[in-house]
Amino acid sequence: MFPFNFEWIWDMGHVVFMGGLWYALTILGIGMTYCIIKAAIDACRGNDEHHH
Amino acid sequence: MDSALIPRGVKRCPLWQFILFICVVGAVLLWGVYAMLLCWIKGLNQTNMNDYYGFAIWIWADLTVIAVGGGAFFSGLLRYIFGKDELKSIINYAVLIGFICYSSALLVLAYDIGQPLRGWFIFWHANVHSMLTEVAFCLSCYFGVLTIEFIPLILENRQIDRVPFFHHLSHNMHEIMGVFAATGVFLSFFHQGSLGGVAGVLFGRPFAYREGLFIWPWTFFLFTWSAAACGPCFTLLITKITEAVTRKKLVKDDAVELLAKISGWMILTYIIAKTIDTWWWLTVTAPSMGQTLMDFYSNNPLYGIWFLILEIVICGFVPAAILITKKGRKNSVALWIAVILAVVGVCINRWAMVLQVMAVPVMSFDYWAMYFPSWQEIATTILPVAYGIILVGLAHRYLPVFPDESELNPIETLPAEEEEAVEPSVDLEQELKPAEA
Numbered sequence: 001m002f003p004f005n006f007e008w009i010w011d012m013g014h015v016v017f018m019g020g021l022w023y024a025l026t027i028l029g030i031g032m033t034y035c036i037i038k039a040a041i042d043a044c045r046g047n048d049e050h051h052h
Numbered sequence: 053m054d055s056a057l058i059p060r061g062v063k064r065c066p067l068w069q070f071i072l073f074i075c076v077v078g079a080v081l082l083w084g085v086y087a088m089l090l091c092w093i094k095g096l097n098q099t100n101m102n103d104y105y106g107f108a109i110w111i112w113a114d115l116t117v118i119a120v121g122g123g124a125f126f127s128g129l130l131r132y133i134f135g136k137d138e139l140k141s142i143i144n145y146a147v148l149i150g151f152i153c154y155s156s157a158l159l160v161l162a163y164d165i166g167q168p169l170r171g172w173f174i175f176w177h178a179n180v181h182s183m184l185t186e187v188a189f190c191l192s193c194y195f196g197v198l199t200i201e202f203i204p205l206i207l208e209n210r211q212i213d214r215v216p217f218f219h220h221l222s223h224n225m226h227e228i229m230g231v232f233a234a235t236g237v238f239l240s241f242f243h244q245g246s247l248g249g250v251a252g253v254l255f256g257r258p259f260a261y262r263e264g265l266f267i268w269p270w271t272f273f274l275f276t277w278s279a280a281a282c283g284p285c286f287t288l289l290i291t292k293i294t295e296a297v298t299r300k301k302l303v304k305d306d307a308v309e310l311l312a313k314i315s316g317w318m319i320l321t322y323i324i325a326k327t328i329d330t331w332w333w334l335t336v337t338a339p340s341m342g343q344t345l346m347d348f349y350s351n352n353p354l355y356g357i358w359f360l361i362l363e364i365v366i367c368g369f370v371p372a373a374i375l376i377t378k379k380g381r382k383n384s385v386a387l388w389i390a391v392i393l394a395v396v397g398v399c400i401n402r403w404a405m406v407l408q409v410m411a412v413p414v415m416s417f418d419y420w421a422m423y424f425p426s427w428q429e430i431a432t433t434i435l436p437v438a439y440g441i442i443l444v445g446l447a448h449r450y451l452p453v454f455p456d457e458s459e460l461n462p463i464e465t466l467p468a469e470e471e472e473a474v475e476p477s478v479d480l481e482q483e484l485k486p487a488e489a
Contacts, residue, residue, distance in 0.1 A: 001178050013180035017189070020242075021175075024193040027235050031228055032200065039221035046216070 057211055057450050061458030064449050077441045084435025087428040091163050098428040104421035105410050110164040113433045115247055115402040117153040117160070118191070119275070120395060122283030124150020124198060125233075125240035130314065132233035141307035144205050144453045145294075146287045151198045152443055156436030158195060163432055183246040183253070190243030197236040201229065208452050241276055248275025251405045258341040259348050259412040260405060262333060270329050271405070277325065278398050281318035284311045285371070285394035292388060294448065300461050302454040309381050312390070316375025319394055323368035326401075330364065348412055352420035355408055363404065367397025 001008060001018055008014060053067050064070070091098045101108045127146035130136040139146075162168040174188045207213060207222035225232075245268065251260040252269025262269040288311060295302050334345050349357045374380035374390035381387055411421050425433070447453050 001176055005176075007177060017178060017180040017185060020186075021189045021193070024189075024235060024239060025196075027231065028193070028196055028200065031231055035221055035224040035228065038224045039217055042220040042224075043216040 059452045077438050081438035084431045087431035088163050090428055096166050100426045105423045109425040109429050109433055110160050111406050112403055114157050114160045116399050117156045119279045119398045120283055120286035121150045121153025122279030123287035125236050126280045126283050128233040129237045132230040138306045138310045141304045141456045147201045148447050149287055149290055151202045152440040154195045154198050183249045186246045187243045190239040194236055194239040197232050200232050205451050209450055244276040244279045245272040248272045257409055257414055258338050258343040260409045277322040281322045282394045282398035284315040285391040289391040289395055302457050304456050312375050312381045316372055320372035323372055363397055363400040367393045
């Protein structure tokens with residue numbers, strides 16, 4: 001649910017619940033995007049220094 | 053035949069034996085899928101649910117797999133946030149078990165809600181006054197976290213790792229795993245707690261209702277605590293079972309001992325808190341609602357006072373006493389007993405909080421409502437177990453789940469033909485080499 005949906009109400013419940021959901025999804029999304037972009041750059045550069 | 057996919061330096065059973073194993077477990081899985089399709093196509097009349105049991109055994113299965121899957125978030129917390137490097141030996145397996153548990157929980161929910169195609173309603177038309185909404189949000193997000201934690205392990209498969217992009221992706225994900233693990237801990241704390249909170253706020257049911265802190269009943273905290281305490285025991289139990297089946301040592305002793313020790317202290321503190329909560333509930337909360345101890349534990353064919361004693365004393369204090377002592381942890385039999393009791397304890401706790409709650413009469417004219425699941429419910433509850441066994445089998449065979457396995461089980465010099473099964477020939481490796489390499 002987003003603030004532009006007709007069911008949305010600007011109250012504490014909606015802000016905390018939906019805000020928490022977006023917050024978690026944003027962290028996961030940014031984290032994965034960073035990993036994928038960096039992996040693509042590293043692969044193009046042929047950088048192969050690390051071991052895990 | 054599949055030796056090029058098997059991790060280096062480890063030995064696996066012949067492929068035909070593995071396929072036979074998958075077929076046997078797969079038959080059970082298909083039985084569960086058949087029952088699941090019956091529930092979806094014909095409806096929930098395939099179950100023994102009724103006006104008393106609107107959730108039934110599925111919700112118990114759901115809460116239980118989530119509780120025992122708590123080993124993943126707690127091990128992740130210890131490994132990535134508190135820097136317990138000893139757990140490196142077992143963290144991959146904890147993540148795999150957590151992934152299986154949470155995907156199973158979502159699968160169970162998919163048939164529990166009756167119409168899985170409307171599953172997204174909970175996100176789009178969210179009821180922000182419901183603890184179950186929070187559970188749905190956190191559960192889905194945490195499953196995302198576990199998937200992210202599981203992906204690097206898949207990418208470390210010998211052949212996938214040869215592709216530079218996947219190799220770098222796996223490395224990069226490892227580098228920021230702490231961020232994902234911290235997010236997972238945050239999400240787990242809330243959904244584990246809210247599952248307990250759902251029972252605790254039922255003011256119309258004196259068996260479940262508890263006072264609490266602000267909006268959170270004590271069951272909120274007890275559920276999170278018990279998952280963090282008993283989840284690692286489930287990880288240890290599955291590890292022990294895997295070691296017994298493969299007849300190999302897979303995890304270093306210091307990792308097992310550290311996890312067992314932390315789990316032991318967590319169980320001890322949890323069970324003390326649970327005892328205080330139970331005592332307060334039986335002497336203050338329930339009497340204030342006109343109920344006494346024996347109202348909850350008599351006049352029915354199953355739930356006697358033994359159920360409470362089994363949960364708190366035998367499956368609570370006993371495993372805690374074993375795990376907090378070095379002697380107990382060092383003794384293999386005692387360790388087995390402790391982890392089994394701890395897992396049984398959390399299963400009983402969830403059973404009491406979701407099924408016994410519905411059985412206890414709440415009106416003066418009411419009666420104990422007993423329930424036995426239909427075969428469709430049983431089959432669909434066993435389905436995730438079969439799925440879990442297959443996934444563990446595949447992961448153990450093809451992925452480096454146990455990083456110390458080759459060190460703990462050095463391969464002796466083998467005859468030429470056996471050696472081929474352990475270490476692939478150069479030709480085979482080249483055959484599977486990715487095109488870009």
